[in-house]
Amino acid sequence: MQIQRKTLAQEVADRLIEGIVSNEYAVGEKLPTEPELMKIYGVGRSSIREAIKILSIQGVLDVQQGVGTFVISNIIHESLESQMDKAQIEDVQEVRSLLDAKIAAKAALHRDEEQLEKIQFYLNQRNTLAEEKKALECYQADINFHIAIAEACGNSLLKEIYKITSSHILRSFEIRHNDTSSFIISQAIHERLYLAIENKNAEEAAFIAQQIVDQIY
Structure with missing residues (x-):
């Protein structure tokens, strides 16, 4: 994806x-x-x-x-994606971080087995690529893991906003990062997030997602 x-x-x-x-x-x-x-x-x-x-x-x-x-009109309502193109990456990151806990909680309640398999696939891929020190591919897998959760949340608008913000954050990462150590460190908490969603524990999923956002691991 x-x-x-x-x-x-x-x-x-x-x-x-x-x-x-x-x-x-x-x-x-x-x-x-x-x-x-x-x-x-x-x-x-x-x-x-x-x-x-x-x-x-x-x-x-x-x-x-x-x-x-x-x-018929020259009054242009700028799209969300266009506005994000002009935004600072810190602002985009803040938008995404505000969504994570809510999306994780809803995914725990609404995910189906096919969506759960996709989440697990990217979780495993994230770990493999981190251990192979493939930074860009690893970050892509991490983004895909979180987008797969967003796709399972049952709210199409939340999903689309999250996908747009994630694409902008990925572009920033491609420029600035070339190390996978942080992914290795955070793999365990991402696995805990997956288990909370698998177990349909919305409260736990939201709590862990917020910890990931706040980098408490």
Whole structure:
């Protein structure tokens, strides 16, 4: 389960927003056709369509079948992901840390056997990679472990926010870290978190998750 970077569709949507804000595409104006947009941005038809869908949902574009796509607003509500792109890593880390205990507690109550197996898979992978001193791969496994818990929490919004924050933290780690000693030290408490979720002990899961956040191990 790889952390997703910004998609081509989101990049095209961002470029279109830049054009709308700069009045390259004015309110009331019809956008170029799909083939023209494909040529302008160098992407396939599916990315163009997905970008238009993103901006339609945001109330920026209006798709009129058989007529074309029109700009209907230049008031852009910045996405959570875009805001996090501009945030300090410490702020992103704080957002994620506020979620961990709640997500762990809900995962303990709502997880199914398939989700539990996925959590355990990444827990074991985290340990193996730490012992092999593969820092980036180990951190990816650690992120995937926590995202697997988020996927089991039963709240899709919490899951998506957690995935976005985790992707930004991963980028920071890739730049700054090359050691696995902290992962080896913290493996035992991560195993305790898994057991709490396996045993459906929400209170214990929340307590351990907070200890991990506060690095009390």
